[in-house]
Amino acid sequence: MIFSKTLIHWYSNNKRNLPWRETQEPYCIWLSEIILQQTQVKQGLPYYQAFVGKFPTVFDLAKADESDVLKLWQGLGYYSRARNLHASAKYVASELKGTFPDNYKDLLKLKGVGDYTASAIASICFNEVAAVVDGNVYRVLSRYFGVCTPINSTKGPKEFKALAQELIDKDNPAEFNQAIMEFGATQCKPKNPYCHICPLNNSCIAFNKNKIHELPVKIKSAKAKKKYFNFLVFVSEDGKTILEKREGKGIWQNLYQFPLIETKNELKIESFEKAVENHKLLNDMPFEYSLYNKELLVHKLSHQHLYTKFWIINTKQLPIEGVPVSKAQEFAVPILIGNFIEEFNF
DNA sequence: AAGGCGGGGGG
DNA sequence: CCCCCAGCCTT
Structure with a gap:
């Protein structure tokens, strides 16, 4: 309770001014969330502007050639996102007549939309109480609650999802989700987080046990x-x-x-x-x-x-x-x- | 359950 | 050099 209220209050004072925060249009939120998968805001922002400019509606995107979608995506990486984006646009435009799914379960059916993205769209656009778990959430929760479960282990995602779902503000899921992610992105950063001015440092386990640099735990991946x-x-x-x-x-x-x-x-x-x-x-x-x-x-x-x-x-x-x-x-x-x-x- | 998938930026 | 980023899909 204190945790979520503190985060939401922090967010109201510290959130960045970003174009996808000016709307609840599912098309725009979906587009921004796909672009921002494994991608920092700074890198994704110009692509979001370009896509909204060239494809203002899901119908515009649906009727484009895949080659044009890939061309606009060029340089952003993880190109399956662009291919799935286009396929889902065609699905929404024709099968759903342009109306996006309005809940977590149905959103999951879209290609390229997994647990995180379905939760983000459902909460931001439709106020569904679905907690997001992204890299920021892993970091904030593991540090604050001292969770040592590796985030890329089998049980990691389930455990953190359950914890986030427990903590989410039921009356304001959209604000909570965006607050915890923004907090992780700009305050509880991977390196050199601003613990000395953190509104949660009194009760943060990692901070009080001097384990900030050890959390979150992640299993190392193979070398390239x-x-x-x-x-x-x-x-x-x-x-x-x-x-x-x-x-x-x-x-x-x-x-x-x-x-x-x-x-x-x-x-x-x-x-x-x-x-x-x-x-x-x-x-x-x-x-x-x-x-x-x-x-x-x-x-x-x-x-x-x-x-x-x-x-x-x-x-x-x-x-x-x-x-x-x-x-x-x-x-x-x-x-x-x-x-x-x-x-x-x- | 594990591996593959981009490119940019920070320390 | 390492790690991280509003993750998802395939096998």
């Missing part, structure tokens, strides 16, 4: 694997290049890239011809090549470190259908490719 990516940047005499759509599983699904050769180790320039001698795009075709970046370009993802080289392949004609280099910027590409296109400037 190294991969060696070699992109073939074709440039033909008539000013075309080749971009391919990434299919199947793995990273960057449905985004475009230059034809890729993945190697076990760094591909040196002396070994390039040998490495591509049986490549379907280069077979029996005269070409000249050069290495664009002498040093490996390292692109770090959460679970992979990509050691990358861009190989420029000059040819008279392209082996397959290509795209004018001037159109390359219109494709949705990983930021690794996007940065290259911008810098290379064909």
Whole structure:
């Protein structure tokens, strides 16, 4: 009781001014929540503005091509969010005639909407008493109540969800949910939290036992694997290049890239011809090549470190259908490719 | 139950 | 170098 009242009071005095806090429109709240999954406000904000600007309603989003949605999402990462966003927009627009589900249980049926997002939308838009548990909530609760259960263990999410559901202000679930998250984001931060001015420091177990830096507990994940990516940047005499759509599983699904050769180790320039001698795009075709970046370009993802080289392949004609280099910027590409296109400037 | 999925920023 | 971020889906 004191806990929730204190948080809500703190929130009223300290909340940031953010566009999705000016509305209870399910479309806008849903959009903001998807964008903000595993993403900080600072990073997601411009994307939210762009999406609301280009797709003001769920119908606008539903009738767009997936490629346009991915293009607007470019650079934000976790691209399954964009694909699921688009699929759910089509579902809501056609099956539900534009009306979003108005409760936790039905919201869960939307692709890309899990426990957290369903709770957020249900509480913010419809005042349902559904507690959110995100990274901020884990941190605030584990510290204040001294909970040592690893947040990424099997029982972790259940335990914290139950605790949050117990604590939520039944009369004001929307304010409580947003208050505890904002508190975790700007006050009870991962590093250097402002404990000395914290309105809860009297009763915070971690603070009083000097365990702030130990909580929350998280099981360490495996180290990132190294991969060696070699992109073939074709440039033909008539000013075309080749971009391919990434299919199947793995990273960057449905985004475009230059034809890729993945190697076990760094591909040196002396070994390039040998490495591509049986490549379907280069077979029996005269070409000249050069290495664009002498040093490996390292692109770090959460679970992979990509050691990358861009190989420029000059040819008279392209082996397959290509795209004018001037159109390359219109494709949705990983930021690794996007940065290259911008810098290379064909 | 475990693994995969981006990119940016902070310390 | 590490960790964290308004998590979710697949296997």
